[in-house]
Amino acid sequence: MANLHPAVTVTDIKNFIPITLEMENALYTPWSELFKIHCTAFQVLDHILPSPPPVAPSAAAGEAPPAPPPADPIWVKLDALVLQWIYGTISTDLLHTILKPKATAAQAWEALESIFLDNKSSRALYLQSRFSNLTLQSFLTASAYCQELKVLADQLANVDAPVSASQLVLQLINGLTGTRLDAVGMMLQQTKPLPDFYEARSRLILEETRQSQKPATDSPLHVPAAPTTPNAKFGLAIPQCIPGCFVEFKLHPWS
Structure with a gap:
């Protein structure tokens, strides 16, 4: 465990980068910033922002150029891990756009940068x-x-x-x-x-x-007309009593 690289301990990239980059949502800036912070924290920033390669010594006349050094298996594994992080935080459409065989994390990063920052x-x-x-x-x-x-x-x-x-x-x-x-x-x-x-x-x-x-503005109190009951003896319309309401008595014409 002492020699385990920090990047290997990441089990769910979404816990660190909750943004899914899409062509339509235009969230490249926060997505890329979160990704760079994450790669810095887990010591793999050089996989998306590699340093310029050293200048190889030129071959003598008539000689074949020297072969590049063999890839470090640990570096290859870490690069594939970072590439998985990239693919796991972009939309399916973007994935199909940048996906190509044997791509490195830096190549995928540059492809996304070109899509969102070109022109x-x-x-x-x-x-x-x-x-x-x-x-x-x-x-x-x-x-x-x-x-x-x-x-x-x-x-x-x-x-x-x-x-x-x-x-x-x-x-x-x-x-x-x-x-x-x-x-x-x-x-x-x-x-x-x-x-x-x-x-x-x-x-x-x-x-x-x-x-x-803020409470809504009070509307005028609307009191429905009190129902009445006819009084045959006096020809009056006697309103039924409603508690808390004032009603007006009106005389009906004598029959």
Whole structure:
């Protein structure tokens, strides 16, 4: 047990990386960050981010180049383990896209990076448009709205179009215009200095919670008309008594 590599002790990768990377959910940034943290903790980061190989000595004229050193069996086993982690945390569609025989973990990692980070200029324009037009009205909760803003900001950073901390908060405020939390947005905008993203998010969620717990406005009390019973002797309609209600007596014309 003393010589057992830490990576071998991982029995369920989902306990460490609960995100499933899909083409549609655009969660490459948090997925890749969690994966790198996990690989660092279990001493296999070099399997997805390998160091540049050493320069091999050139062969003399007329001689065959030297053969590469034989693969270390332990390294091969660990690389296959990391490759399993990658395959186990992506969707079936992505798996079929990057799967190829004898691939290394680094090759699979690079393939995913190319899928999500290729063509940066076009992706930056698309993401910037989504970021600028995002509003609270498109979401059921303030938490979901803030989460989507943060995801888009992270994606913009990945395509070399980072969003500053103040831009993120200002866009959060801008997306509140005309919504149920418009008043909070005005308050945040007037705060000096501007609060950071997480403080602004906390205030939104607190106000949303307060509004959800606020009792509904009292509606006017509706009292149904009291049923009456005819009085043949006096020609009166005598209302039946309802506790707590005031009723009006009306005389019927004499028959």
